[in-house]
Amino acid sequence: MITIQACLDGLLLGILFALIAYGMALQWGVMNIINIAQGDLVILGGYIAYFMYLYGIHPAWGVIVSPIIMYFVGIAIYKLVINKVVDRDLFISILATFGISILFMQLMNFAFGADVVLANSGYGTTMLFDNNVVLPNSKIFSAFISIVFAICLVVYMKRSKLGRAIRATAQNARAAKILGVDTEKVYAATFGINAALCGVAGALISITFTIHPYMGLPYTIRSFMIVIVAGLGNLPGVAMSGMGLGIFEEFADYILGTEFRIGSVFLLLVLILVYRRFKLSRKREYLK
Amino acid sequence: MNKNSWILYIGILVFGLFAPFVFPAFKVQLSILCVLIVLATTWNIQGGEMGYNTFGNILFYGLGMYLCASVQVGMFFPLAEWTESGGEKTFVHTPSQFFQGMAAGLVVAAVVPTIVAGLIGYAILGLRGHYFAICTLGLGVAAGEISGGIEIIGAGQGFTTPPFPNIGGLEARGEFFYFLSFGALVLTFIAVRAIYTTRFRLILNAIRDNEDKAEAMGIETMKYKITGWMISAFFCGLAGGIMGGLVGYIDSTDVAFDGREMGVFMVLMAILGGKGTLWGPIIGATLFHFFKEGFWTFFLGWQYVALGVLIVVIVIYFPEGLMGWLREKYPERFGEVVDEADRKAQVELK
Numbered sequence: 001m002i003t004i005q006a007c008l009d010g011l012l013l014g015i016l017f018a019l020i021a022y023g024m025a026l027q028w029g030v031m032n033i034i035n036i037a038q039g040d041l042v043i044l045g046g047y048i049a050y051f052m053y054l055y056g057i058h059p060a061w062g063v064i065v066s067p068i069i070m071y072f073v074g075i076a077i078y079k080l081v082i083n084k085v086v087d088r089d090l091f092i093s094i095l096a097t098f099g100i101s102i103l104f105m106q107l108m109n110f111a112f113g114a115d116v117v118l119a120n121s122g123y124g125t126t127m128l129f130d131n132n133v134v135l136p137n138s139k140i141f142s143a144f145i146s147i148v149f150a151i152c153l154v155v156y157m158k159r160s161k162l163g164r165a166i167r168a169t170a171q172n173a174r175a176a177k178i179l180g181v182d183t184e185k186v187y188a189a190t191f192g193i194n195a196a197l198c199g200v201a202g203a204l205i206s207i208t209f210t211i212h213p214y215m216g217l218p219y220t221i222r223s224f225m226i227v228i229v230a231g232l233g234n235l236p237g238v239a240m241s242g243m244g245l246g247i248f249e250e251f252a253d254y255i256l257g258t259e260f261r262i263g264s265v266f267l268l269l270v271l272i273l274v275y276r277r278f279k280l281s282r283k284r285e286y287l288k
Numbered sequence: 289m290n291k292n293s294w295i296l297y298i299g300i301l302v303f304g305l306f307a308p309f310v311f312p313a314f315k316v317q318l319s320i321l322c323v324l325i326v327l328a329t330t331w332n333i334q335g336g337e338m339g340y341n342t343f344g345n346i347l348f349y350g351l352g353m354y355l356c357a358s359v360q361v362g363m364f365f366p367l368a369e370w371t372e373s374g375g376e377k378t379f380v381h382t383p384s385q386f387f388q389g390m391a392a393g394l395v396v397a398a399v400v401p402t403i404v405a406g407l408i409g410y411a412i413l414g415l416r417g418h419y420f421a422i423c424t425l426g427l428g429v430a431a432g433e434i435s436g437g438i439e440i441i442g443a444g445q446g447f448t449t450p451p452f453p454n455i456g457g458l459e460a461r462g463e464f465f466y467f468l469s470f471g472a473l474v475l476t477f478i479a480v481r482a483i484y485t486t487r488f489r490l491i492l493n494a495i496r497d498n499e500d501k502a503e504a505m506g507i508e509t510m511k512y513k514i515t516g517w518m519i520s521a522f523f524c525g526l527a528g529g530i531m532g533g534l535v536g537y538i539d540s541t542d543v544a545f546d547g548r549e550m551g552v553f554m555v556l557m558a559i560l561g562g563k564g565t566l567w568g569p570i571i572g573a574t575l576f577h578f579f580k581e582g583f584w585t586f587f588l589g590w591q592y593v594a595l596g597v598l599i600v601v602i603v604i605y606f607p608e609g610l611m612g613w614l615r616e617k618y619p620e621r622f623g624e625v626v627d628e629a630d631r632k633a634q635v636e637l638k
Contacts, residue, residue, distance in 0.1 A: 034418055084604045090418040091341045095555065096603045102548065103596025110590075217429065224422055263433030269426040270412075277414040287419045 001132040006250040008128075008135060014246025015143040016201055016208075018239045019150060020219055021226035023197035029232040030170040030190045031086050033093035037077075038223055039216030040104040041195050045070050045202025046119075046211035047112050053119035053206075060121060062203035063145055067196035074195025078188045086187060101216060108213040118210045142204035149200050153193070154235065166190055170233075218262050225269045228276070228287075301474070308466045315462035319534055321577045322469035326476045326527040327550070328557035328569035330520040333480070335555065336563030337489060338516050339496030340413065344424025345524050346551035347431050348405060350544035352397035352525030353532035354441055357449045359396045360389035360533075368440050371447055383453040390533065394468075397529030398522050405521035409514035416499070425547065432545030447538040465534045472530055476523045477570075483519065484566055492516055493564075552599065560602055562611025571610055 024038055048069055049062025081100060085093040123137035157163035168176040169186045177183050205211060226245060230237030245268075252264040273287070280286055308315045327349065334340045361370045365379040381389065408427075415423050441447050452461035483489060491512045494502040503509050528544070538544050545551075553576070561572020583594070608616070 034422070081600055081604065088607075091421055092603055092607060094341075094418060094421055095559075096600050098552065099596045099599025099603065101596075102552070102592055102599065105548075106590070106592035106596065110593075221422075221426060221429075228419075257437070259437040260434065263430050263437065266426040266430035266433065270423055270430065273415055273419055273423045273426075274411040277411065281414055286414065286416050288416075 001129065002254065004129065005133045006254050007247055008133065009139070010247030010250035011243050012135075012139040012143040012246070013249065014243030015146045015239070016204055016242075017219075017222050017226060017245055018242025019146040019197060020201045021223035021230075021238050021242055022150060022153070022235070023194035023201075024220075024223040025227045025230075025232050025238060026166075026197075027190055027194045028227060030166055031082070031187050032090065033082065033085060034090060034097070034224070035194070036094055036097040036220050037101040037104060037216070038194075038198060039219030039221075040101045040108070041070065041074070041198035041216075042202040042205065042219045043211050043213065043216045044073065044104060044108060045199030046206035047108065047202075048199065049203035049206045050112075050117055050119045050211065058121070059119035059203070059207050060141070062119070062206070063200055066199035066203040068199075070199030070202075071192045071196040074192040074198075075188055077195070078191040082191055083184070083187065101220070105213050105216060112213065114213060116210045116212045117206075119206045121207045136208065138208045142208045145200070145204060149197070150235075150239075153197070162186070162189055218265055221266060221269055225265075225272060229272060304470050304474075308463050312462075315466050316534070317577075317581055319462075319466045319469040320531075321574065322466075322473040323527045323531050323534075324553065324557060324577055325570050325573040326469075326473055326523055327554040328561070328573040329476055329480055330523045330527075331554040332558045332563055332565075332569045333483075333492070333516050333520050335558055336565070336568070337484075337492040337496065338513060340416075340513070341421045341555070342424045343421060343547060343551055343555065344412075344427045345520055345554060346428040346545055346547050347424075348401035348521040348524035349528035349531070349550065350428075350431060350435070350540075350546075351401045351404065352528030353538055353544045354435065354447070355400055355525070356390075356393035356397035356529030357447055357532050357538055358441060359393040360386070360450055363389050363392060371439075371441060381450045381453055383455050386450055386453045389450065394526060394529045398526040401521040401525035401528075402518045405518045406514060409517050410510065413510065413513045413517060428545055428547045428551055432541040432547065435545065436540035441538075446540075446543075449533055449536050449538065451536065465530065469527075469530050469534070472523070472526050475526075479519070479523070481566060488512065488515075496564075552595075556599060556602060559607065559609055562609030562613075562615075565611040568609055568611040575610075 020038065020042055024035065027033060027035055045062075045066045048066040049059045052062050052065065053059040077100065081096055082093075085096050121138045121141070123141060126135045126137055126140070127133070128135060157167060165176070165181045165186050166189065168179070168181055169183050169190075173183055176186075202211070222245060226238055226241045229241040229244075245265075248268065249261060249265060253261045256264060276287055307318055311318070327345070331342070331345055334342045334345070358367060360381075361367050361379075364381065364385050370379060412420070412423060412427070435441060452464065491502070491507055491509075494505070494507065495509050495513065499509055532538050532544070535543055557573040557576045558569040559572070560576055561570065562568030606613075614621070
């Protein structure tokens with residue numbers, strides 16, 4: 001029974017991870033930057049939902065409000081910092097966003113306090129298999145909303161004009177520029193969409209789990225890991241590896257103990273990278 | 289080496305030897321500065337010379353810290369009971385036990401991380417660019433999280449290192465740790481300077497500029513990369529061991545494997561001074577430490593905000609660092625031959 005419990009928990013959790021990882025893949029593919037502040041954007045989105053909860057609005061509305069606010073936060077970050085690192089070395093973007101991450105962590109710590117908080121949705125729980133498996137309805141809700149947003153985004157990327165421009169820029173920024181795409185605008189929109197996705201995920205996390213100003217980095221690492229396992233632009237892969245990671249985490253939590261949960265995520269990242277490196281080095285190649 | 293540089297070295301050495309007596313109030317700050325310079329200089333071997341931007345040197349630093357303290361305690365007393373008793377001292381080191389333990393601890397703290405670096409080097413250094421950066425970042429955080437769950441070294445509640453013994457009423461703690469860290473700094477400087485005059489540095493630079501070509505030229509790049517990492521690990525472990533004794537208290541994520549603070553500091557210091565130069569990290573670390581100690585108190589809790597802004601500003605507007613800027617401005621001083629006509633033409637083009 002505990003196995004089924006862990007699997008289901010991990011599956012629902014993994015869908016959320018996949019949503020964050022999709023944002024990561026989007027900006028990595030289009031702008032060629034790795035955003036260490038991804039997790040902090042998620043947490044900031046979570047705090048927006050939490051504040052709505054504090055002021056008596058049902059936190060589920062955060063799913064709508066949080067991405068709208070986060071979109072503009074993302075645009076602001078892009079205008080201030082990211083547009084200066086887009087064409088440069090990837091390490092510059094890693095370090096610059098690491099700076100943003102530290103900044104956000106501390107600002108959130110000042111603004112919202114260092115307590116672990118959650119927004120109570122009051123959705124109750126569902127019992128399965130003769131009451132042996134307990135599933136909070138909020139988790140099911142969050143997985144459902146994640147899937148809805150992911151589908152909306154995929155359709156938007158396929159159909160809309162901006163989506164086409166984004167895909168064109170990802171394929172070849174120079175050619176897109178020649179053909180009249182305002183790449184600067186596309187980059188800003190991409191980063192904004194990524195931040196909005198983080199906002200949705202954050203609002204869902206604040207409903208289902210807990211948020212804390214310093215919990216950002218693990219979400220960044222998880223999404224990075226999902227993207228390198230799945231590869232850029234492989235959406236089913238992102239979803240699959242997200243769920244796989246969720247299940248892995250639940251089992252690590254159950255077998256090793258909660259204190260090693262985050263540690264095992266980071267170790268898994270190292271192991272995956274090393275495994276890929278050895279696999280590629282047989283063909284005398286390396287991860288690019 | 290010409291006469292001027294000899295005068296400079298002797299001047300710095302004399303200053304270093306007398307500094308704790310001239311500025312007795314800043315002994316601890318000066319010791320921390322020495323440790324920071326060691327960390328920045330060794331980071332520069334990877335990030336600056338070899339082009340492998342690592343966040344993972346904090347692993348060796350934290351490992352050295354824990355190992356030094358564990359050996360120092362474990363040589364004479366049961367380690368588990370020590371950490372369990374926490375701050376209350378049930379065991380007291382005699383002076384000779386303290387110094388023996390410290391000496392043995394520092395040797396272990398330097399040697400074991402070197403071996404660890406050698407063992408994981410083959411796996412990790414096969415990654416390149418940002419994959420290497422993220423992988424080492426993960427390694428550092430994982431080490432912090434895992435060591436925070438191990439009971440025998442204090443787990444979440446921390447590990448108190450042995451207090452400095454009282455020798456006949458003499459208060460020499462500050463001087464002891466200052467000279468220890470200054471010694472480590474001198475050792476690091478001599479070693480790194482010696483390395484930088486050899487073919488080894490050229491090979492590292494070749495790896496940075498184009499690893500595939502270096503390999504095609506017949507250089508066994510992996511061997512040199514691992515050697516470079518092991519050298520870094522040796523000095524990082526040593527610095528960690530000293531810092532553990534200096535701080536007096538080891539916490540897994542806040543002191544030892546502090547990727548958010550020390551792990552970023554070493555990258556930032558090297559970049560601020562200018563990576564890929566001998567003096568860059570030293571100047572960068574000194575500037576950074578002065579800035580940090582001078583202004584940190586004014587920010588009152590806003591330090592991390594200031595740190596975040598500082599990182600972004602340095603990385604975006606000042607990626608070449610101070611030495612890079614000087615080099616651009618006075619290329620003759622760096623032994624570069626400049627064609628005046630060509631330079632003028634370039635200036636006019638701008």
